[in-house]
Amino acid sequence: MAEELRRVARVVLLDPDDRILLMHGFEPDDPASRWWFTPGGGVEAGESLLEAARRELAEETGITDAELGPELWRRTCSFPFDGRRWDQDESYFLGRTTRTGTSTTGHTELERRSVAGLRWWTSAELSASHETVYPTRLAELLRTLLDDGPPGSPVLLETERV
Template identity: 40%
Template sequence: MESVHRPAARVICFDADGRVLLMNWRDPHDGSELWEPPGGGIDDGETPREAARRELAEETGLDTARVGDRCVDVERRSRWKGRLYVGVEQFFAARYDTSRPGLSRAGLLPYEAAELIGHAWVPPAEFASLPGRLEPPELAEIVKLL
């Protein structure tokens, strides 16, 4: 499997009840399901926080002003579309005052809209019971750091 490094940033979104937002994707390469926090690649000239906020807006429509300054560096090894993505990603936190804030799919690119199955606000204690793969696998530990 080809290995690629793509600088990326993600946002751990917490609702008022401590649940974490996870996006549920279907890999078009092999049909596997993946759960992960919103986020994605850092564009040229963007800081990790700017990328995290842009990706949050595109994937969820949530208020990006809630994304904090502090981040945790996370070493990633994730399979997607027949490639192995490796490298450090920055994980930021965003906290919302309501329970399960509503999301919008309006900012998704066409291929993202086709690959996104849905989302869920999940208590960290229930991460292990999700169907499919959780990325990164140590997400519950990362949540504790934020």
């Protein structure tokens, strides 16, 4: 992996019915290569992880009123996307919102070329799905979160390299 990991803040956003909001991504040069993932992105200079999570959530979903925290999970991952390899150190924060309407008007140029849409998933739908979801154990992690509540300290997930 690269020496420098990109710091990323992600949001496990739940609505009042405990559905999770996921983004449907695809490889810009290969639209058949698709997956689902949580909103979030890179931390900018001077931002805290929570500030980055809030900004990314607003940009990617249009949701600005979510309550964020605590940090649930941490993961290191590496994957090819849009012609380069991305090496990331990701922190996942719990988010709660009463708003289920989303907007993609804040998407970056790359997101406009690589995000097919957003969808709210129930835990059961996520568990039954055969689609690719990142992190790969998200269905199990979500079920544990809903059953047991947030962990006392962030859980370190296994490194994923695609």
